[in-house]
Amino acid sequence: MTKLLVNIPSLNQIAADPSCMDDYDPNAMSVAQARQFIKQFLQPVTQTETVTVRDSLGRVLATNIISPCNVPAHNNSAMDGFAFRFEDAAKTLKLIGTAFAGGPFHGQVKVGECVKIMTGAVIPQGADSVEMQERVTLSGENITLNQAVKQGQHIRLAGEDLKIGQTVLAKGHIIKPADLGLSASLGIGEVQVFRPLKVAFFSTGDELVSVGKPLETGQIYDSNRYTLFGMLSRLGAQISDLGNVPDDPNLLEKTLLQAAQNNDVVITSGGVSVGEADYMKALLAKHGQVLFWKINMKPGRPLAYGKVGNSHYFGLPGNPVSAMVTFYQFVHEALLTLQGATPKPLPMFMVECTEPIKKATGRTEFQRGVLYMDDGIWKVKPLGNQGSGVLSSMSIANCFIVLDETIGNCEAGAMVNVQLLEGII
Ligand code: AMP
Ligand code: MG
Numbered sequence: 001m002t003k004l005l006v007n008i009p010s011l012n013q014i015a016a017d018p019s020c021m022d023d024y025d026p027n028a029m030s031v032a033q034a035r036q037f038i039k040q041f042l043q044p045v046t047q048t049e050t051v052t053v054r055d056s057l058g059r060v061l062a063t064n065i066i067s068p069c070n071v072p073a074h075n076n077s078a079m080d081g082f083a084f085r086f087e088d089a090a091k092t093l094k095l096i097g098t099a100f101a102g103g104p105f106h107g108q109v110k111v112g113e114c115v116k117i118m119t120g121a122v123i124p125q126g127a128d129s130v131e132m133q134e135r136v137t138l139s140g141e142n143i144t145l146n147q148a149v150k151q152g153q154h155i156r157l158a159g160e161d162l163k164i165g166q167t168v169l170a171k172g173h174i175i176k177p178a179d180l181g182l183s184a185s186l187g188i189g190e191v192q193v194f195r196p197l198k199v200a201f202f203s204t205g206d207e208l209v210s211v212g213k214p215l216e217t218g219q220i221y222d223s224n225r226y227t228l229f230g231m232l233s234r235l236g237a238q239i240s241d242l243g244n245v246p247d248d249p250n251l252l253e254k255t256l257l258q259a260a261q262n263n264d265v266v267i268t269s270g271g272v273s274v275g276e277a278d279y280m281k282a283l284l285a286k287h288g289q290v291l292f293w294k295i296n297m298k299p300g301r302p303l304a305y306g307k308v309g310n311s312h313y314f315g316l317p318g319n320p321v322s323a324m325v326t327f328y329q330f331v332h333e334a335l336l337t338l339q340g341a342t343p344k345p346l347p348m349f350m351v352e353c354t355e356p357i358k359k360a361t362g363r364t365e366f367q368r369g370v371l372y373m374d375d376g377i378w379k380v381k382p383l384g385n386q387g388s389g390v391l392s393s394m395s396i397a398n399c400f401i402v403l404d405e406t407i408g409n410c411e412a413g414a415m416v417n418v419q420l421l422e423g424i425i
Contacts, residue, residue, distance in 0.1 A: 064168075067162045076101075083123055088113075095114055098115065104124070109125065198265070201232075202255050228327070300321075300325045354381050
């Protein structure tokens with residue numbers, strides 16, 4: 001794999017002559033190799049735009065966000081209670097005023113004195129500790145503390161969340177709901193993000209019919225454009241749906257060229273397996289530098305990747321589950337990279353699989369599974385029908401059971417790796 005990364009020939013050279021690379025076999029690519037391979041040709045967008053904090057949700061930060069202030073700005077109370085000097089804790093304390101959140105007490109707490117204080121109120125000068133009101137005995141204008149206290153207790157320190165000058169969010173970060181609040185907590189109303197990616201897609205296949213038209217015998221509704229729409233929307237892409245195109249070389253050529261001219265990325269589904277792939281393959285050879293792979297994975301064996309003009313091209317298999325799995329395993333990460341983000345590997349963890357799984361070694365399988373709680377412990381069950389055309393399995397599943405190339409049949413009770421669908425979908 002490391003070999004793959006040194007002295008990389010251009011996409012053009014590899015597409016024209018795959019044997020120019022050692023260790024490169026388009027008919028036996030591992031998932032990791034294919035992912036690594038794609039990565040080396042991805043150049044992120046550079047154009048940026050300024051958007052309001054709310055509009056930045058899901059976008060990729062184009063600059064570091066530096067804290068212009070301490071958060072919180074002042075030491076403040078974590079409790080409703082009384083603020084006092086620690087060395088006076090054993091004394092009867094005289095109440096001299098009240099500090100509210102947003103309404104500070106302006107005097108000084110002197111020997112033997114205390115101030116009633118609300119959560120979030122600035123700690124008055126002189127005080128260094130707070131006791132909660134439930135642990136205090138009040139008699140008229142005086143209080144006594146009911147139990148021993150620690151110096152500095154129940155005080156949130158200035159800058160304990162964020163310090164002035166600190167990098168709060170780094171360039172390449174994908175903005176999440178917490179980040180919107182974080183920016184607001186710094187008084188930041190606008191942020192600079194990378195421009196969205198323009199992604200066009202179309203389906204190929206004579207049998208495909210768009211929703212809204214009746215089906216004739218042998219025809220099926222085009223579902224891939226809907227799942228692609230959903231997956232791309234979650235990535236915040238600017239989407240162009242170019243419809244479903246019959247297996248007709250002229251129409252395919254016209255649509256492909258139009259897509260590549262106006263977009264950063266073109267995604268097609270169907271027609272990349274051998275045999276019927278001829279039109280797409282010939283077209284992609286004529287207009288671009290595209291590599292056709294057979295990946296050692298199930299579902300989703302055929303995959304094409306390359307460039308058509310300046311546009312990145314991904315050719316996904318037509319089977320609806322294969323299209324989704326290959327999108328998540330290859331395209332998702334690539335789009336994040338092109339978008340200027342630094343994608344992290346998807347979290348994977350091991351749980352007990354409660355049913356046996358039949359599997360051949362030598363390929364990676366992404367079985368659809370349901371994680372469920374059994375007597376307080378999370379376990380996984382593979383779905384019964386793992387067919388690559390059974391899209392309902394993707395709806396019912398909440399995880400992929402990821403079985404790598406080294407794994408063969410699994411007994412019931414075996415520990416297996418799972419990847420949660422929620423969060424990536
Ligand atoms: P292909 O990759 O073109 O050989 O297609 C493989 C299988 O997926 C065939 O059964 C196709 O009918 C089906 N298929 C291809 N494209 C779509 C699509 N857009 N929506 C639903 N099924 C599709
Ligand atoms: Mg087809």
